[in-house]
Amino acid sequence: MTEAGPSPEKRKRGAKKSPPRFSREQADVRRSMLIEAATRCLSVGGIGAFTIDRICKEAGVSRGLINHHFESLDGLLVEVYKSSLYASVNNQIAEAKRRRAETSDWSPQAALAALVHSNFSPDYFSRDNLLIWLSLWGEIAVNPRLKAAHRELYDAYRAELAEDIAAVAVPRGRDVDAPTLARNFIALVDGLWLEWCLDESVVTPQAAEAAGFEMLEGQVGPLRDG
C-alpha cells in the first residue's frame, strides 16, 4: 500500500527482479497435485465437476497444465481411479499382509476383523468417498480402460479377503465357500455404503459394520469377541 517500488524485494544487486509468479515442480509432484485436486472436485460435485477449468482452479495452476502432464482429461480420470482404488483397497491388503507377517501372535480372526473394520473407517466409508466412486463406477461401465483397471484391482482385493476368511474358517473346521462369501461381503458393504450416503437415516456406519460382521460370523463363527 505505502510502497511505491516496483517489487517488494530485490535480493543481491538485481534492481528489476520481480517475485516469482509460479514455482516449477517435478513432473511426478505436479501430477500428484493434479490428481488430488481432481479427486477433490469429484468428491464435491461428482463427474459434472470433473472439468479442466475446475480442476486447475482447485489445484491453483493454469489451464494448460493438465494437457501437459496427462494425455487428456480422460487419462487424468484413469489416474484418479488408480490413485483412489489403489490407496484405499490395496493399502488395506498391504496392511493386512504386513500384520500377518510381522506379528507372530496375530490370530487369523483378528486379522480378518481388522480388515473388515477398515471397510467402515471414516476414511473409506464416507460421503465424499462415495461421490468419487459413483462417478468412477459410472465411467467404468462405459470406459474400457477404467474397466480393465477395475477388474484387476478388485480381483486382488477379493482374493485377499477370501484368503483371510479361509484362514479363520479352516482351523475351525467350518466348510465355507470363502470366495463367494468374500464377494457377498463386498457387495453388502458397497450396498450399505450407498444406502447410507443417499439417505443417512436408513443406517449408521456402526450398524453397517455390525451387519458386515454378522454376515461373516454367520459362516465362520465369532470374530469380535474380547
Added chain:
Amino acid sequence: MTEAGPSPEKRKRGAKKSPPRFSREQADVRRSMLIEAATRCLSVGGIGAFTIDRICKEAGVSRGLINHHFESLDGLLVEVYKSSLYASVNNQIAEAKRRRAETSDWSPQAALAALVHSNFSPDYFSRDNLLIWLSLWGEIAVNPRLKAAHRELYDAYRAELAEDIAAVAVPRGRDVDAPTLARNFIALVDGLWLEWCLDESVVTPQAAEAAGFEMLEGQVGPLRDG
C-alpha cells in the same frame, strides 16, 4: 422414382398440399416419449449422454421440444428418476399387494419369494438398468430434489419388504428384526448388481439370487422349497 408429381398423395381436391412434416401429440404423450428417450440415452452412455441434442435425436424430435415440455433439462432428469424408480420398485410393491389380496391361498413365504425373485429378473437386474441408476445415484447425492424423491420411494419399498419378511417370520415364531433385514437385503442386491455390471465374471444373476435368498432364509427359514 418414376413419379414427377409434386406430392405422393393428394386427397380430396387439394393440389398443393404436402405431407405433414410432423404430428402433434398431446402434452403427456410427448412427455412420456421424451422421458423414455432420455432413459434410453442414460442406459447407453451414462450421465454424459444426457444432453438436449442426444435425447431429442433419440426421440426423433427437434431441439426445442424439451424446454417446451419441461422446465429444464434438470426437470426432465427428475421425471426420468420418478419414472424409472416408480416403474421398477413401486410396480413390485403393487404386484405383491395385489397377489396377497387376490389370491386367498397365497402363502406369505410365496409372496416374499416372489418379491425377492423379481429383484433378479432381467427387467431390473440388467446392465442397462444399472447405468441408469449409477447416473441417478450420482445426481441424487448432489441434487436435493432428486434426493427427496429417492427417500420417499425407497422408504416405501423397504417398508413393503419388511412387511413381507415379518409376515413370514412371525407365524414361524422367529424373532427377526425385519426392517434391518430388509435394509441389508436391499444393500446386498444393489451391491451384487453393481459388481456384476462392472465385471460379469464375478457373479451370475443366478448366483446373486441364491445369495439373496440365503441371506433371508438364514433368518426366517426356507422360502424356496418346492
Added chain:
DNA sequence: CGCCTTGTTGTACGAACGTTCAACAAGGCG
C-alpha cells in the same frame, strides 16, 4: 374453406467445454 389455437421447428446466442500452442520464465549449470 378459412380462422385460431398451440404443439413443433430450427436458428441464434452466450457460456463452457477440451485441446493446442506460441510465448514466457524459473531454476540449474557453466
Added chain:
DNA sequence: CGCCTTGTTGAACGTTCGTACAACAAGGCG
C-alpha cells in the same frame, strides 16, 4: 552473469452445451 532446458502460462480455436424465441404448421372448429 548469461545461457538453456523445460515446466508453466494464457490466449485462441472449434465444438458442444442449455436456453430463448420468432416463425411455422397441424388439427380442430365454425
